[in-house]
Amino acid sequence: MVANDRPLTRREAKAITRQRLLDAALQILDDEGESGLSTTNITRRAGIAQSSFYVHFEDVNELLHELVDHLAQERDRTTRKARRLAGSAPGDRERLRDTFRIPLLDLVAHPHILRLLLRSRYEPSSPLGAWSRSIVESSEEQLVRDLVAAGAPYDTDEQRRRLDMYAEGVVALVEAFALGHVEGRYPDVEEVVDMLMAFARVTPRRTATAP
Amino acid sequence: MVANDRPLTRREAKAITRQRLLDAALQILDDEGESGLSTTNITRRAGIAQSSFYVHFEDVNELLHELVDHLAQERDRTTRKARRLAGSAPGDRERLRDTFRIPLLDLVAHPHILRLLLRSRYEPSSPLGAWSRSIVESSEEQLVRDLVAAGAPYDTDEQRRRLDMYAEGVVALVEAFALGHVEGRYPDVEEVVDMLMAFARVTPRRTATAP
Numbered sequence: 001m002v003a004n005d006r007p008l009t010r011r012e013a014k015a016i017t018r019q020r021l022l023d024a025a026l027q028i029l030d031d032e033g034e035s036g037l038s039t040t041n042i043t044r045r046a047g048i049a050q051s052s053f054y055v056h057f058e059d060v061n062e063l064l065h066e067l068v069d070h071l072a073q074e075r076d077r078t079t080r081k082a083r084r085l086a087g088s089a090p091g092d093r094e095r096l097r098d099t100f101r102i103p104l105l106d107l108v109a110h111p112h113i114l115r116l117l118l119r120s121r122y123e124p125s126s127p128l129g130a131w132s133r134s135i136v137e138s139s140e141e142q143l144v145r146d147l148v149a150a151g152a153p154y155d156t157d158e159q160r161r162r163l164d165m166y167a168e169g170v171v172a173l174v175e176a177f178a179l180g181h182v183e184g185r186y187p188d189v190e191e192v193v194d195m196l197m198a199f200a201r202v203t204p205r206r207t208a209t210a211p
Numbered sequence: 212m213v214a215n216d217r218p219l220t221r222r223e224a225k226a227i228t229r230q231r232l233l234d235a236a237l238q239i240l241d242d243e244g245e246s247g248l249s250t251t252n253i254t255r256r257a258g259i260a261q262s263s264f265y266v267h268f269e270d271v272n273e274l275l276h277e278l279v280d281h282l283a284q285e286r287d288r289t290t291r292k293a294r295r296l297a298g299s300a301p302g303d304r305e306r307l308r309d310t311f312r313i314p315l316l317d318l319v320a321h322p323h324i325l326r327l328l329l330r331s332r333y334e335p336s337s338p339l340g341a342w343s344r345s346i347v348e349s350s351e352e353q354l355v356r357d358l359v360a361a362g363a364p365y366d367t368d369e370q371r372r373r374l375d376m377y378a379e380g381v382v383a384l385v386e387a388f389a390l391g392h393v394e395g396r397y398p399d400v401e402e403v404v405d406m407l408m409a410f411a412r413v414t415p416r417r418t419a420t421a422p
C-alpha cells in the first residue's frame with residue numbers, strides 16, 4: 001500500500017507500473033500459458049494503456065525474461081536460506097527436507113514457466129535457450145558453493161567434476177519430479193521429497209571417495 | 212555379405228536398400244546433425260537414386276522416426292540383457308556398472324540424436340514430441356519391470372508411484388549425464404558410471420519403505 005501523506009514520485013509510479021505489468025504477465029502465464037502473452041492482454045490485465053508497455057519493456061520477450069529471471073533468483077534465494085537453516089541444525093530431518101521441498105514447490109507453482117524452461121533448454125542457438133541454460137547453471141553453481149561451504153571436497157579436478165555432476169544430477173531430479181507432479185503422476189509432494197532425499201543421500205563427501 | 216549362388220529376391224533387395232538409407236541417415240546425423248537430413252543427401256550417401264527414397268519412406272521424418280525407434284529398442288534390449296546378467300551374479304560390481312554403462316555409452320554414441328530426443332521431449336503437440344516421450348516412457352517402464360522381476364515391491368498405489376518415480380529419476384540422470392559427457396563436462400565415462408551407481412544406490416526396496 002502506498003502512503004497517503006505524499007504523492008508518488010515519478011520513479012515510484014514507474015516502478016509500480018512495471019511491477020503491475022510483470023504481475024499481469026505471470027497471471028496470464030499461469031492461466032493461459034505462453035500463447036496468452038500479448039502486449040494487449042498484458043496491459044489490459046494490468047489496467048494500463050497499451051502504448052505505455054514500451055516505456056518499460058522493449059517487447060514481450062524482454063518482460064518474460066525479467067519475470068523468469070526474477071522467479072529463478074527468488075527460488076535460489078529461498079533454497080539457499082533453507083540450506084543454511086539445515087546446515088545450522090544437523091540431524092533435523094524436516095529442515096533437510098525443506099532444502100528439496102522449497103525449490104520443488106516453487107517450480108510447481110508455475111507449471112507453464114517450468115515447461116517453458118524445460119522446452120527451451122535444448123534449443124541450440126535461441127536466446128531463450130541460452131537464458132534457460134544460464135538459469136539452471138546458476139542453480140547448480142549455487143548448490144556446489146553451498147556444498148563446498150558445508151565441507152564437500154572441491155580441490156582436485158576430479159573432486160570438482162564429481163561435485164558438479166552431483167549438483168547437476170540433483171537439479172535434474174528436482175526438475176523431472178516437478179514436471180511429474182504438475183503432470184499428475186506424483187500428486188503427493190511429500191512422496192517426491194522422500195524420493196529426492198533418498199537419491200541425494202549420496203552425500204558428495206561419500207561420492208567423492210567411493211566407490 | 213550376400214550369397215553368390217543365387218540372385219537377391221526382390222524382397223531382399225528392397226530390405227538392403229532400406230537399410231542403406233537408414234545407415235546413410237545415421238552417418239549424416241552423426242557428421243552434420245539434423246540440418247543435413249535431406250532426401251538428396253541421404254540418397255547420395257546411400258548410393259541410391261533419389262526417386263527411390265519414396266519407395267521406402269513417406270518423407271525424411273518417417274525415416275528419422277524409424278531410425279531413432281530402432282536405436283532406442285536396441286538400447287533397451289542391451290540394457291535389459293545387462294540387468295539380467297547383473298541379476299544372475301549378485302555382488303558382481305562390474306556387471307552392475309554395466310547396467311548404467313551400456314545405456315550411457317549408447318546415448319553418447321549419437322550426440323545429435325540425444326539432443327534431438329531431449330529437445331523434442333517438451334514440445335507439447337508435435338508428433339516428434341509425443342514420440343520422444345514414448346521412447347523415454349518405454350525405457351522407464353522397462354526398468355520398472357526389471358526391478359519388479361528382481362523383487363522390488365509394486366503392489367500398492369504408493370509402491371507403484373515410488374518405483375515409477377525411481378525409474379524416472381534414474382533415466383533422467385542417465386540422460387543428463389550423457390549430455391554432460393557429449394558437451395565435454397564429464398569426459399570420463401567411468402566417473403559418470405560411479406555417480407550413477409551412487410545415486411541409484413537408493414534401492415527401490417529401501418526407498419519404498421524409507422524414510
